[in-house]
Amino acid sequence: MSPSKYAAAALFAASALATPNPQASTPSAASTEPSEFTANPNVGAGGNTFTDSPRFRVYSATGDEADKTLQMLESAYTCFVSDLGWRSSGLSYNSDSDTADTWYKENIYSVDSLDSAAGVMGSDPTTGLSFVQVVNTYLTDPSVTVHEYGHALTYHARNWVDQTATGAWWEPLANWLADTWMTSDLCASARERYSQPTGNSIIELKKVIGDSYQVIVDGSVDSGNYYQSWPILTYLTNNPDNFTGLGQDAVLRLNLEYEVGSNETPLHTLQRLLGNRATVQQVVGRYWAHMAYVDIGSEAANRAFLEQRETLGYENLDGSGQSYTVKAARQPQYFGANINPIQVSGEGSVSVTVKSNSAFTATLAVRNKDSGAVRYVDLENGSGEVTVDGSEEASLVVVNTPAKLIQYDPFKLSSEATSGLDYAVQITGGELLGIWDSDRGRSLNFLVVVPM
Numbered sequence: 429m430s431p432s433k434y435a436a437a438a439l440f441a442a443s444a445l446a447t448p449n450p451q452a453s454t455p456s457a458a459s460t461e462p463s464e465f466t467a468n469p470n471v472g473a474g475g476n477t478f479t480d481s482p483r484f485r486v487y488s489a490t491g492d493e494a495d496k497t498l499q500m501l502e503s504a505y506t507c508f509v510s511d512l513g514w515r516s517s518g519l520s521y522n523s524d525s526d527t528a529d530t531w532y533k534e535n536i537y538s539v540d541s542l543d544s545a546a547g548v549m550g551s552d553p554t555t556g557l558s559f560v561q562v563v564n565t566y567l568t569d570p571s572v573t574v575h576e577y578g579h580a581l582t583y584h585a586r587n588w589v590d591q592t593a594t595g596a597w598w599e600p601l602a603n604w605l606a607d608t609w610m611t612s613d614l615c616a617s618a619r620e621r622y623s624q625p626t627g628n629s630i631i632e633l634k635k636v637i638g639d640s641y642q643v644i645v646d647g648s649v650d651s652g653n654y655y656q657s658w659p660i661l662t663y664l665t666n667n668p669d670n671f672t673g674l675g676q677d678a679v680l681r682l683n684l685e686y687e688v689g690s691n692e693t694p695l696h697t698l699q700r701l702l703g704n705r706a707t708v709q710q711v712v713g714r715y716w717a718h719m720a721y722v723d724i725g726s727e728a729a730n731r732a733f734l735e736q737r738e739t740l741g742y743e744n745l746d747g748s749g750q751s752y753t754v755k756a757a758r759q760p761q762y763f764g765a766n767i768n769p770i771q772v773s774g775e776g777s778v779s780v781t782v783k784s785n786s787a788f789t790a791t792l793a794v795r796n797k798d799s800g801a802v803r804y805v806d807l808e809n810g811s812g813e814v815t816v817d818g819s820e821e822a823s824l825v826v827v828n829t830p831a832k833l834i835q836y837d838p839f840k841l842s843s844e845a846t847s848g849l850d851y852a853v854q855i856t857g858g859e860l861l862g863i864w865d866s867d868r869g870r871s872l873n874f875l876v877v878v879p880m
Contacts, residue, residue, distance in 0.1 A: 460526075465518045465533040471552045472535045472559035480533070483518060488538040489567060496568045497536065499622045504574050504609045507618035508581060514680055515584045517577070522556030534580060535559040538567050546572045549579035558583045571606050571630050578605030587686040593693045594686070596647030596838030600658035603630060604679060607658065608665070611728035614676055629728035632656040637719065637767060638741040643845050644695075644712065644763035647838035654838060659724055663715045664698075666725025671711055673701040695763070695833050708763075709829035713789030714804070716765035720793040720823040723802045730800075742769055745853065752853040759848025760788075760828035762836065768853075770822035775815075782810040782826055784851035789829045794822040826851060 465483045469475070475487040479494035484501045486494050508514045518531035532555070539561050542548055546569075547562040558580040566572040579602050588594040609615045610627035619626060635656040644660065646652040664678040678701065686697045699708050718724050722733035744766040745752040760766055770778075782790040790807035792814045805814050816822050828849035836845040 461516065461518070462531055465531045468532045468535070468555065468557065471532070471555055471557045472537055472550065472561075475537075483533055484536060485533045486536040486538060486567075489564070493538075493567060497573060500568065500570055500573065500624060501534070501536065501577060503615070503618045503622035503624045504570075504577055504605075506621060507609055507615035508605065511618060512614065512680065513677065514581050515586075517558060517580050517584050519584060520556035521551065521558075521584055521586055521589070532557050534577070536567075536573070537561040538564045540564060547576040549576050549583065551583055570610050570627065571603075574609050575602045575606040578602035581605065582683065585680075585683040587683050587688055591686075591689075591691050592837050592839075593691050593835065596645050596652070596654040597694050599654045600645060600656075600661060601679065603655060604658040604661040604665075606630060607662070607726075607728075611726060612662075612665075614665070627728075629726060629732050631659060631722070631726075631729045631732050633722070633733060633736050633740055640716065640719070640767055641744070641758050641760045641764045641848070643761045643836070643838065643841060645838050646761075646841065648841060652838070659719065659722075659726075659729065660712070660715050662726050662729065663718060663724045664711075668718060668723065668725050669711075669714050671702065672705045673703060674711070691835075693833070693835065696835075699833065708833060709787070709789060709831075712763045713791065713827045713829050716767070716789075716827045717791035717793050717804050717825045718802070719765070720767050720769075720825050721795045721802050723793075723795075742767060744768055747853075750855045752855070754826075754849070754851050756848070756850075759850055760826065761848055762830065762834065762845040763828060764849075765825060765827040768824040768826070770816070770824065775817045777813055777815045779813040779856040780807060780811070780824055781854040782807060782824075782851055783854070784810075784849055786849050786851075787829055787831045788849055788851060789827045791825045791827075792822055793825060794820050796820055824853070826853075 463482060467480065467485050477490065478485050478487045479490055479498065481498035481502050483505055484498050486497050489497060509516050515526060516531065517534045519526065519528055537559065542561060542563055546566045547560065549558055549560050551558045560576040560580060562573050562576060579598060582588055582598055582601055588598065607630050611629050635653055636659060639653060642653050645654050645657045647654045661679050664674050665676055667674040681701055682694050682697050685700060686692070695708050702708065702711065722730045744754055744758045745768060746755055747753055754766060758766060780792065782788065790810055792805040792807065792812060793802055794805065794814055794816060795802045796819055798819050805812055814822065834844055836842055
């Protein structure tokens, strides 16, 4: 984990991890929660200098800095706990109840430095309470402090704790919480209540799109995507394709409906949310199609894409004329994808056929450059046709969607998880060109549509 503004970690005492972990129930009604929580200076290092709000205490910070931090966290609590139903951080992990005689404040510690991280969450095994440490220069930065508080909410939700298969998923979940609080309408009323501004998205498109071929959540040291892979959680939340079982509570349900002690992956939980109405393969395939233009129901993320798209890498295919093959180093791994932009020349119809000996999902995403609206054309059995007019642009999206979900550890990827999708593309009515962009110093692949 390289030190950066977004580097973070969740730490737990070993005895806390060994605590029996009954499945969390539906969060309690707000009427059971007191207006002022009780401070507990024994959770974390404690200290004599602190500032309080109703549900938080920040140590080693006073004045405007402390007030800004507390207002930000009270707003985040209001959004995720009061409005969206996450289990309160004031309730002990050691209890399976969603009510208590005493509710405790979350301790936030402003510190001078941390090893390779801007923030870290820890837990106290005796009380079953979490606490957060943040390097003082980042204390009022929600991409760090709300991110770490997101770890606290995941800890108090309990079901993902001490599960190897969920380990790397804690980071995208925490970044989803931070980005949702900063940008989403879901938190708009909570931000307004505490006079918090709407922020810019923390989406890292050079990684999400540039390395989209990687395992969907990859915890590999120095090369993984687990801090950046959170947009799929935004897609599940906003549910632009109206899959039954998804929506604004989807991420919470990935926690609540996780099979306790099973060490299943969140993708297995997702399939239970979907039931027999859709498959994970269909959902992830469509997610990546939406990522062609970052059309995931987030204006902030889409704005970032439009600002950064000329810097993104799409060098996935080799070939010329009408036939192309995926580069060996860019073959999509477990639920990874290739996004291949189409440069339109005039108006016309193009037919595309994708072939592979392995299971995949292929989609043509077509965006109206004037309105920003995107339409999606499924390539049934890998084949399909689309007409692109002069006001539109398009991309071919190919996703590795294996027939069966696998059990995998994101921090120790198996050969099964990293096995790439070898595929070929045949094009009629267009040409795939390798264009060197001297301004950006790299090769771009474009499918040029020729009127038929």
